[in-house]
Amino acid sequence: MRTTVSETRIEAELPSPPDELVQLLDPEGRRLTDPLYDPYVADVTDDDLMALYEDLVVVRRIDVEATALQRQGQLGLWPPLLGQEAAQVGSARALRADDFVFSSYRENAVAYCRGVELPQLVEVWRGTAQAGWNPYAVNMATPQIVIGAQTLHAVGYAVGCRHDGVDTATVTYFGDGATTQGDVNEAMVFAASFGAPVVFFCQYNQGAISEPVGLQAQRPIAERAPGFGIPSIRVDGNDVLAVLAATRRALERAHRGDGPTFIEAVTYRMGPHTTSDDPSRYVDPEQKAAWAAKDPIARVEAHLRERGVLTEARAASVAAKADEVAAAFRAGCLALPNPAPLSVFDHVYAEPHAGVARQRSQQAAYLRSIGEEGGE
Amino acid sequence: MRTTVSETRIEAELPSPPDELVQLLDPEGRRLTDPLYDPYVADVTDDDLMALYEDLVVVRRIDVEATALQRQGQLGLWPPLLGQEAAQVGSARALRADDFVFSSYRENAVAYCRGVELPQLVEVWRGTAQAGWNPYAVNMATPQIVIGAQTLHAVGYAVGCRHDGVDTATVTYFGDGATTQGDVNEAMVFAASFGAPVVFFCQYNQGAISEPVGLQAQRPIAERAPGFGIPSIRVDGNDVLAVLAATRRALERAHRGDGPTFIEAVTYRMGPHTTSDDPSRYVDPEQKAAWAAKDPIARVEAHLRERGVLTEARAASVAAKADEVAAAFRAGCLALPNPAPLSVFDHVYAEPHAGVARQRSQQAAYLRSIGEEGGE
Amino acid sequence: MTELTLAKAVNSGLRRALADDDRVVLLGEDIGQLGGVFRVTDGLQREFGTDRVMDMPLAESGIIGMAIGLAYRGFRPVCEIQFDGFIYPAFDQIVAQVAKLHYRTRGAVRMPITIRVPFGGGIGAVEHHSESPEAYFAHTAGLRVVTCSTPQDAHTMIRQAIACDDPVLFFEPKRRYWTKGEVDEDADFPFDRARVVLEGTDVTIVAYGPLVATAIDAAIAASDDGISIEVIDLRSLSPLDLDTVEASVRKTGRLVITHEAAQFGGLGAEIAASITDRCFLHLEAAPARVTGFDTPYPSARAEEHFLPDLDRILDAVDRVLGRQNALTGWSAS
Amino acid sequence: MTELTLAKAVNSGLRRALADDDRVVLLGEDIGQLGGVFRVTDGLQREFGTDRVMDMPLAESGIIGMAIGLAYRGFRPVCEIQFDGFIYPAFDQIVAQVAKLHYRTRGAVRMPITIRVPFGGGIGAVEHHSESPEAYFAHTAGLRVVTCSTPQDAHTMIRQAIACDDPVLFFEPKRRYWTKGEVDEDADFPFDRARVVLEGTDVTIVAYGPLVATAIDAAIAASDDGISIEVIDLRSLSPLDLDTVEASVRKTGRLVITHEAAQFGGLGAEIAASITDRCFLHLEAAPARVTGFDTPYPSARAEEHFLPDLDRILDAVDRVLGRQNALTGWSAS
Ligand SMILES: Cc1ncc(C[n+]2csc(CCOP(=O)(O)OP(=O)(O)O)c2C)c(N)n1
Ligand SMILES: Cc1ncc(C[n+]2csc(CCOP(=O)(O)OP(=O)(O)O)c2C)c(N)n1
Ligand SMILES: [Mg+2]
């Protein structure tokens, strides 16, 4: 830990946030060159790009299916990621299996890429559980709903990895609105102070529910990090290749022991905040139309078609895969069991607890007395 | 309120933090020229400088007296400002009477300059009250002990001034350690979002109790503000003239409606954190010696003597004034009345409250029953 | 008199407060154009402008801290916390500042801040959206804590809260937002007095917020069984109107208290302890508490197993009446 | 057996925990070179290094949030909050994360975090340095809350807290840091059991932390008057060892509870309500509470008028014994 501060200006290792977004695929699907970021995707083959394309299509399909399930009353709520597929897939596919993720509630594509099983993606939203999966099974914590809280967990986990002498990186996802929360700023201070191997991944999707990003930030948020001593990258969040490259660069720093990096992936939430939201009250249709033209899937598709990689046959097989996943997802969702009455008492504590045990027994007796099933 | 963010780099209006500290009087008392800041002190006459000198001497004398009172058991605690006199006097003397201050616990010199009466300065530390003065009487809130909390109050007050259509500025004081707290960062976001007429005045005194500033900041803290959209100034906090100039510049922006400014006054805490602290456990003697050579009073004295303004006679009269203030301060402190037993129930609520009223009556009855005085 | 939902009744109360006193300002996340996630502030920004109804950056400590500064300046801020579970980041500013500033300054600085919190469960929500944190604030000296159960009370009490020179936590029972009722804008009643909703002679049920309706249902069901229940809606949780509860218990001799919050250290404990202290010789049985369990709030599809309902309340009624019930043998032995 | 102050006993307990389990790490402000403002961590950083005993940047939410991440990674973090009044900025991370993570993840993620908090008044401190916030945490499901009153308990219980797989709030009675007592490092006792400090037959006094010593003094004074008092030191505040209290009250029929925290919604209410429920027919009088008042903590020179002391406890003893006292006529009417 460094304990002195130079009183003159130090150049951060990465050029502190670039004027231009990092972009490798433009909205028309043209491959741009970038001497700094190209090397990070030099190994990406056509098949790899097809795989990314498939991910994008599948996660969008899951998202649409989930929205439908909510409309049909099968989910209580769903936070769509429509428009943010590239930011999530590009970053998640950059991760090593041992890297650990602390996300917010909208990162369903990240969870999908981490290998979370389909029905587990919706348990929280169906209301059958407060967490859909075992974090250690996929090295990803379950969705965090308290805005920004998870960023500190990521820093702690990252410091723990360093204590353990492993080169695992930790990535934390959060929104543009979240950057206002004290916790996110504290996380940056702690990460910088401890040189934590953590990547801050901000999905700058232009708003927090109805509030435009301008209420949270007068400057691109990536400009904040250098002041905390954290180099930052501003990337086109709708460009899956650029996001992959930027995340790989940040992860490389983390794996190498060079400390934290901040990534701002500039994107747009095309859907409502959640299925409970009414965006017609606040969305600017022109802004939305402008972003529709920057669709994250369309550009990969154009690129792959242009280069002859994406044939009709392959497109059809991707679509079929997406339908198959969606069907499995739906079936898995509907099959999720409701919690048993007495399960509310499970796991409050890891060790025996007289108070909970007593309440549980009383409730079991009560349930028996009213002839309720599940009362043991 | 601005609600969009330019996606390209905008130059902040003030050059974002300068490599060099703003300095107008060097440690030897030489007057340096600075084309940007000289105009802000062009009106400072010899008499004005003598008055600043007197302030510095007096507040140091008060500080020494308070430490003595604590050692004699007359105060429970005292947080010395030794070494930080110029940062406090220079900034406080820049304020207009209607400007409002939200400070931390060490700003006794600011309070003195605001016109707080002498014994009121120590009420909190003697333990006869939780606040020594009526904030509205001197336009300064009473000391805030929860680190960083007051910065948000300042932003709210500043927004309130704007709503009221007055050009009053609000200034908030806090330490280098405080900048880690979520609240201080949230205050910067809110100030920037609402263009609040507030000055963030950070006394960068090289540490938080035993923790070196490097644990809180990997970069000069003034570098953080621009990322939030707030221009910042880094000033030699031991140079009363430079602090006066920098604060006037920031206040000018606030009075003019140009929004928040961040000032980092680089200084050093020469004494213990409080009288309960044992700095021998952590202070670096070399660092302390280096800072002793940059004493904020010595340089003004050298400057004034060099220019023949500070004669022996005037020096003696300043010393006499300091002694006089110290004597009045001590007498006032010793005369502070202890709180009456039932006063603990006063002012919990502004309006009648059945619960407190009942407890108060019960306690009065109890005190009567044991023949205690003050039980009414 | 107009018929309004509880949410609209708060809305009309806020509108009146904004119209009557130009020092009243509203602060919160998404309260402007969106009108709040429950639409409680719908239309107010359009009517009163962005200086009076201010969308806040996403930070609860920031919102309350800023409200404190506005109160210092003589404003009467009304803050919306979007959901109960998001009040905790503001906890420090509430308990260490809002609650203490008047005391700290010996009355020089007033904190007429109202903090509106949609609270409680029963809406099938995800984690952090069904909390009942009222006991934390009731235990904090310097705060007032109130809640409402009808549109009329919602309208009148939000205006009283805003007019009060003390800070008030105003808990809105979110699952009752769509309950309809007549609202008389001119109605008035003492801010800190409980309301006897139903008179009865056998058992007193004390409830507040979302469970008042449940308690009434229980009382009606019990009356079919020939049991006469007095239902008290507390309205004010701090201070508690113990005089009203005491008078009732002196009559009935039996007390059941119900709330959604966890039992351990909840308000039911305070009410039971205080009433036992005041009515010891009048009690026929120990006061019974029917509450949420001492567990975190469970997932949506388990909440019916967690929340006090009519049957659990009636079970407690049986218990205080000394009838055989599920818990016989567990206590009061 | 060595004679240690309570502060040193915590220190030696921390040392043993650090030595016994290399997953134990200490986090806090000024806990390294300075050894903490109360010197409780004195020498530990020198002995175990800066990776095991980590000075933290000045942000309590950050400290607890970071501890959560470490716990995710399999560490057992022990966090020091410098003073009771500075725990509130961490409230959200404690109640919404630390308390809920095990439940949220159905047991997959454990949170063996210990949060050490010097608490309570009586040391003539400035604002925010004399708080008793234990009831907030006791009301929060998923947390354990304990406190100690002797060097022996301090030593043993801090090790038990660290070894416990649940999160534990460990409240240290700061005004008793300098109390001396014998410490046996090998002593052990159940973590969640109360201790009967003095046996007696007429009245049960329940106390914890700083007021155990005061309760003992009161019992001794009462014995001169021929009153036999049983003093119970709760040790664990959540869960409460109600069985031990119940057994005592079944014997004495009279209960006095004392704590420094505000009475309204404090732990005394829970104890009174629970014991009334369990021992209704054995109680000769309503349980009495002797507590801090429902006011913010006052300034240092007024704290003697705020804190429960021997005389106030004896006054309550008189009251539950039905003797004439100051409050006669106020209640139990
Ligand atoms: C502490 C807290 N306050 C408020 C909320 C309610 N809320 C949920 S999402 C949201 C907006 C978040 O915006 P952002 O961080 O940009 O993420 P996005 O939804 O755009 O992905 C708000 C206010 C919350 N979940 N947590
Ligand atoms: C929220 C909070 N946490 C901890 C403390 C204890 N504390 C008092 S002063 C201090 C250090 C503050 O450092 P800094 O902000 O640099 O101010 P300085 O004392 O150097 O003037 C600490 C940790 C506190 N007062 N408030
Ligand atoms: Mg967003």
Ligand SMILES: [Mg+2]
């Ligand atoms: Mg400092």
